[in-house]
Amino acid sequence: MQIRELSIPGAWEFTPKQHADERGVFFEQYRFETVQATVGHALDLKQMNTSVSTRGVVRGIHYALVPPSQAKYVSVPKGAFIDFVIDIRTGSPTFGRWDSVVIDDVDRRAIYLSEGLGHAIVALTEGATVNYLVSEVFNPQREKGLSVTDPEIGLTFPFELDERLLSPKDVAAPTLAEAAEQGLLPSFAECLAYYDSLRTARAEPTPLRAAPHDA
Incomplete structure (x- = not known):
């Protein structure tokens, strides 16, 4: 898996190696030890979310208050998005x-x-x-949000303003x-x-528990 740190500290791109033949393709989308070695700690998975969007939909800018906030590992099984990371x-x-x-x-990054x-996606x-x-x-x-059209941030979109679809909240x-x-x-x-x-916390060993006695 190829790894590239983005220009925003704390964000990385992971590109898997794909194995293709006449049957199709196989790849590892996520490996915990690869993420752990890159980030410095394991991604403690608590939830998986899926959203399906029509062309031009913009979701974001979203974030959560720290702590604990919410780390994200984002991938696309179908279609294409522009993924924005904002500091x-x-x-x-x-x-x-x-x-x-x-x-x-x-590429299945x-x-x-x-x-x-x-975070925002288009x-x-x-x-x-x-x-x-x-x-x-x-x-x-x-959970909080920021305007994706804020000129101070200046996100660049592939669509004109009237083509973009945003939720009322965004x-x-x-x-x-x-x-x-x-x-x-x-x-x-x-x-x-x-x-x-x-x-x-991840570096501290987990205490061993005694095996229960047979009844």
């Missing part, structure tokens, strides 16, 4: 910047986003399907500056502290 961690050296990757059913990063094909492996279950009280989301003023953004310092806590 919304105040105090980060790349705060307000973003990177993007095309994830599709051809996956994207890992650490806790505290913003469907490039009809019926495009995306899977999210996530480290925490959905918590509506901690349309009403605040700008980066508004969220910062309201204290709704995670800080880089608290994210780094949380990442360190995950590495420490």
Whole structure:
């Protein structure tokens, strides 16, 4: 599996090696030890989400408050998306910047986003399907959003404004500056502290339990 760190610290691209023959294709979409070695700790899977989108649908910018926020491993079994990773961690050296990757059913790349990063996707094909492996279950009280059309962030889309389809919630989301003023953004310092806590917790050995006695 090929691994590339994106220009936003805490985000990586994973490209699997595909084995094709006359029967079809086989590949490993996710391996826990590969992610663990790259990120510094295991992805503690708590939930898997799937969404199906028509061409032009935009989902995001979404994030969750730290801690525990929600790390994501995003892949596409069908169709194609542009996947945006946005650094919304105040105090980060790349705060307000973003990177993007095309994830599709051809190269079958996956994207890992650490806790505290913003995320948005744009469907490039009809019926495009995306899977999210996530480290925490959905918590509506901690889920937040930012405007995908915020000029301060400046995401670049392949469609004109009137071609994009957004949910009412995403349309009403605040700008980066508004969220910062309201204290709704995670800080880089608290994210780094949380990442360190995950590495420490994973490094500690699990106590052995005595086998139960036979009745």
